Amino acid sequence: MPVQIHISISDGVPIYLQIVNQVKFLVASGRLAAGEELPPIRGLAEQLLINPNTVARAYRDLEAAGIVEKRRTAGTYVSDQGSPLARRERVKILTERIDALLAEARHMDVSIEDVFKFIQQRHAAMLASRKEE
């Protein structure tokens, strides 16, 4: 079964980002395993009724993030998530989000302990909402 990707034009989120996010999710959830081939740029573009460049942009970002690897004329494949590039990229993204969170917390004079409490709450809420599906 081919990979299922959908886009909605437009909920404000750029098409290329929708593709990036969905592929990330598919990989994270295991529905796309390491080594598996993604749809070719033209194929996916045709399916989504968009320009191939838009898919290319998404694939380029995914490669920069270490999610996939492109082989010049042979296609695009899910990369080994344990690879150094993937790990470095992921840590970088996570660190950025954490720094933003801490800066915001400091702004509003919220202690680090309270930040932890908030996170626990949201985490619990997230787990609960996932069970409903």
Place this chain on the structure above:
Amino acid sequence: MPVQIHISISDGVPIYLQIVNQVKFLVASGRLAAGEELPPIRGLAEQLLINPNTVARAYRDLEAAGIVEKRRTAGTYVSDQGSPLARRERVKILTERIDALLAEARHMDVSIEDVFKFIQQRHAAMLASRKEE
């Protein structure tokens, strides 16, 4: 002493956002107390060599965030930070950041425990770098 606000054109961050962030910081750090008056829109615009509308945009956002209150023809004042609107807004922002962080962590298959460890690290780093100033 008048409030000190600086902008740098352009490090990519929109001018109005630079103003918003700096006022937020000034308020959070206590250098701008509740009830204090901010510079009038025109005054700050002249000082920063920008258009008054840009300052107005910043003040509008600050009011929406519950940081300041505008009195139609009398100026703009730092609002009581304990006010419900301010608190609600701040919790909302914090929650958004936390949710983004947790979603990203789930993406990359990082456990909640590891997220906590990361935060501890960044928090320690942040404290250390502040001492140097």
Place this chain on the structure above:
DNA sequence: TCAATTGTATTATTGAACTAATACAAGTGT
């Protein structure tokens, strides 16, 4: 009173992000 000062509203300009049209380059696989 009424001039000065405050924030507000409307419209225009600019620049960057996003998408597309089109042509190119290079392995693949029979």
Place this chain on the structure above:
DNA sequence: ACACTTGTATTAGTTCAATAATACAATTGA
């Protein structure tokens, strides 16, 4: 070999956020 499929590069058009120019409205306070 060589047609086919893959990703790449260049250029252009379009949309939208950010900023500015300008005029308006309302309260203050000497």
